[in-house]
Amino acid sequence: MDALFPTYARWDLTVESAEGSIIVDQTGKKYLDFVSGIAVCNLGHRHPAVIEAMEEQMKKYWHVSNLFKSDIQQEVAGKLVANSELDAVFFCNSGAEANEAALKLARKYTQKSKVITFQQSFHGRTFGTMAATGQDKIHSGFGPLLQEFVYHPYNDSKALEEAMNDTVAAVMVEVIQGEGGVVPGTEKFLKKIEELCKKNGSLFIIDEVQTGIGRTGKAFAHQHYNLSPDIITLAKGLGSGLPVGAMVGKEKLKEAFGPGSHGSTFGGNPISLAAAKATLSIIFQEEFLTEVKKKGVYLKAELTKALADQDFVTEIRGCGLMLGIACKAEVAANITKLRENGLLVLQAGPNVIRLLPPLTVTYEEMDEAVKLIKNCLVAEYIS
Numbered sequence: 001m002d003a004l005f006p007t008y009a010r011w012d013l014t015v016e017s018a019e020g021s022i023i024v025d026q027t028g029k030k031y032l033d034f035v036s037g038i039a040v041c042n043l044g045h046r047h048p049a050v051i052e053a054m055e056e057q058m059k060k061y062w063h064v065s066n067l068f069k070s071d072i073q074q075e076v077a078g079k080l081v082a083n084s085e086l087d088a089v090f091f092c093n094s095g096a097e098a099n100e101a102a103l104k105l106a107r108k109y110t111q112k113s114k115v116i117t118f119q120q121s122f123h124g125r126t127f128g129t130m131a132a133t134g135q136d137k138i139h140s141g142f143g144p145l146l147q148e149f150v151y152h153p154y155n156d157s158k159a160l161e162e163a164m165n166d167t168v169a170a171v172m173v174e175v176i177q178g179e180g181g182v183v184p185g186t187e188k189f190l191k192k193i194e195e196l197c198k199k200n201g202s203l204f205i206i207d208e209v210q211t212g213i214g215r216t217g218k219a220f221a222h223q224h225y226n227l228s229p230d231i232i233t234l235a236k237g238l239g240s241g242l243p244v245g246a247m248v249g250k251e252k253l254k255e256a257f258g259p260g261s262h263g264s265t266f267g268g269n270p271i272s273l274a275a276a277k278a279t280l281s282i283i284f285q286e287e288f289l290t291e292v293k294k295k296g297v298y299l300k301a302e303l304t305k306a307l308a309d310q311d312f313v314t315e316i317r318g319c320g321l322m323l324g325i326a327c328k329a330e331v332a333a334n335i336t337k338l339r340e341n342g343l344l345v346l347q348a349g350p351n352v353i354r355l356l357p358p359l360t361v362t363y364e365e366m367d368e369a370v371k372l373i374k375n376c377l378v379a380e381y382i383s
């Protein structure tokens, strides 16, 4: 009997164990994991520093509530603000919760209600973040949605300029649209959002849930463009697989989020934050981030070479170790085929194969993945 709600289209694969970039299923078959728990296990599976940090915290205590002061929350918050241009952190449990906090704060701080987001964006599944998500298929069946969310075309500065005015509380954007197809924002567009937000007294919110924590070769993806958002939201890679999210904002916003304004029983859980502290201690090192950048350039170049004569592929795009292979037709069958051949990858939109290897992936593992992708795409296209 299946006692779960069928909310996920699950693969026919049950994991027995996982280590580094490798997952082993219950039959003993090994897979190269270029999913990383959907951009979560950025240090690979079961990184020893994360295990040690969690074990240490577990021996002290693992939940007391946010009624108490918390050194571990202060330490992780300190790392997030030291590595961004922001000043204050609210901890929660997921990406949707981080965005929910950002949306609530934007309304409270600005005393305005309209929020602009973008077509094909993805911001989560709660009522607020579902309304922020610019995809009909996510909304379907759940209406009426939360009011005052509007979706503009991504990378269209002119459309945004025409739509912006001083009734807008916030603009929320992904620097690279992840679920929407690994679509990078242009520098011109992202800078235009910042400029228009400043001009209109609107908050500039960057959803870094998927792009953050070193994924693109910088601590946060917006740092490639020297942007100055009012808020960034984080989750996924922050706890290396332990549930934790964070909203990080500017000093000026603190007053609007005073005692009683927002909260979460589990937000900032000590075990999750011990995992986050260990994770950030490794990832927020210049040498580590430089290596991610190098690996990203290598993987993109190798894929481009390997797939050059493959006219099923239209573009290889993305940044760091967040890459998309855009194809001419649906890629679901290719993804199944790759899995059968031992490589786990994701779909993003109907036509894009999304690669999110652990940031600790080796060059040999990347070579192996490129070989499997080349073989599979050739076979699938010909057949």
Ligand SMILES: Cc1ncc(COP(=O)(O)O)c(C=O)c1O
Binding pocket: 094, 095, 096, 097, 099, 122, 123, 124, 125, 174, 178, 179, 207, 208, 209, 210, 211, 235, 236
């Ligand atoms: C950009 C972005 N924002 C928000 C979310 C939602 O995060 P969560 O599933 O942790 O609620 C996701 C999840 O895929 C995401 O990619």
